[in-house]
Every structure is written in C-alpha cells, then in structure tokens.
C-alpha cells in the first residue's frame with residue numbers, strides 16, 4: 502500500500518503584530534512512493550508544511566493524513582543529539598513503544614561498530630547518520646527531512662544523500678524532503694514539487710533515462726524548476 506502524506510486544502514497563517522500573514526492557502530499534495538522533494542523561495546512555507554504534517558503545528562483548515570503506519574520520523578538541519586548519550590542511546594530515544602534494534606539501525610546507516618561512541622567522538626556526517634537512525638527507530642512510514650544536509654561540506658553531503666537513498670531502498674519508507682539545493686533535489690527526488698504563493702505551483706515527476714541516478718543534473722528540468730521558483734508573484 503502507498504504510504505506517505507495525503508494533504509488537502511491546507512491553510513495556515515501566522516499573526517505578526519496586528520497583521521495576519523497567510524503562508525499556506527489551500528495546499529494539496531498526495532505523496533506517491535519514494536522521495537518527494539519540496540523546493541521554493543525562502544519564506545514560502547516549506548518548514549511550516551513539514552511542521553503541520555508532523556503535528557507540531559495546528560492548521561487553520563485542511564486535512565493531513567499519513568497513510569501506512571501513520572508514524573512519522575523527523576530529521577532537522579542539525580542532528581540534535583544528546584551529547585551525554587551514546588549513539589545507540591540516542592537512536593533509542595526515537596522509539597515510542599517497544600524496543601527497536603539500535604544496532605541494526607546504526608548498521609543500516611553505516612555506523613556498525615559505533616554503538617557506544619558519544620556524539621563528540623563522531624564526525625558531522627556520522628552524527629547526521631545517528632539522527633537518521635533515530636528517525637527510523639519508531640518504524641515510520643514517512644520521514645520528514647528539513648534541509649538535513651545543508652550544513653555539511655559537499656563531500657559529506659553527497660555521502661549522506663547516498664546513505665539516504667540506500668535506507669529508502671531498504672526500508673521502502675516515503676520521504677518528504679525540503680532543500681534549497683536544486684542539484685540535491687534533482688539527485689534525490691522521484692518527484693519535485695515547487696511551493697509558491699501558498700500552494701504547489703509545479704509538480705514534476707523525475708524520469709531518469711538510464712534508470713539510474715547521476716550527479717549530472719537534467720538541465721532542462723533544472724531550468725523549468727528554477728523558472729517556476731523564481732517567477733514573480735502575480
């Protein structure tokens with residue numbers, strides 16, 4: 502069964518001083534299997550969308566349903582690990598009920614043998630992999646990722662992207678991934694949606710002629726997405 506989020510008619514505005522600032526104005530998005538990447542200009546509401554899907558904020562109107570197990574994992578730009586806990590203990594924080602196999606989750610993210618390491622004994626990329634393993638601890642059918650690799654150097658970032666693809670292939674989970682990087686969107690995305698003006702302004706399914714991901718982006722698609730992202734508001 503298809504998992505992931507099913508969003509319809511989502512509205513959200515914030516109060517700022519005496520003004521109401523509309524952010525999402527009737528956003529609809531039904532996720533398909535795989536990785537859906539959300540791009541869009543700064544301040545268009547990408548983080549707000551993820552927070553609403555995660556239940557961290559309340560929508561003014563609209564419906565968010567998470568198909569599959571209904572459980573969600575979340576990964577942020579910073580790993581947000583507890584410095585006094587080992588890698589395995591940090592991963593265990595992600596479980597809600599029952600016991601997860603922290604060793605298996607760390608192995609899945611390429612950290613076999615580092616179960617007892619403290620965060621300061623791990624590199625930045627390894628800390629991000631612990632955060633990914635923690636997000637998987639609850640058996641989610643959907644992972645929300647908010648610019649998770651933005652703070653990493655290019656080489657580490659590319660390594661993390663490949664780890665994510667491997668984990669996604671192994672677990673079959675759905676991913677809703679926010680990034681500012683068009684290259685990252687084109688490499689990871691099975692589908693790329695552009696958020697503008699409070700709703701989905703463009704929706705692209707990424708087809709790869711070779712059937713494989715490459716780091717040479719599809720220039721034509723990149724141009725189309727760049728144009729939709731940058732176009733002036735009507």
Ligand SMILES: Nc1ncnc2c1ncn2[C@@H]1O[C@H](COP(=O)(O)OP(=O)(O)OP(=O)(O)O)[C@@H](O)[C@H]1O
Pocket residue numbers: 515516517522524541542543544545546547548549550
């Ligand atoms: N708690 C809040 N109170 C008031 N306004 C908020 C709040 N959170 C977000 N906003 C406003 O909502 C809008 C969308 O913010 P959001 O963080 O979702 O955008 P974004 O697309 O993730 O931006 P960026 O790409 O710069 O990270 C912005 O105008 C922001 O100022």
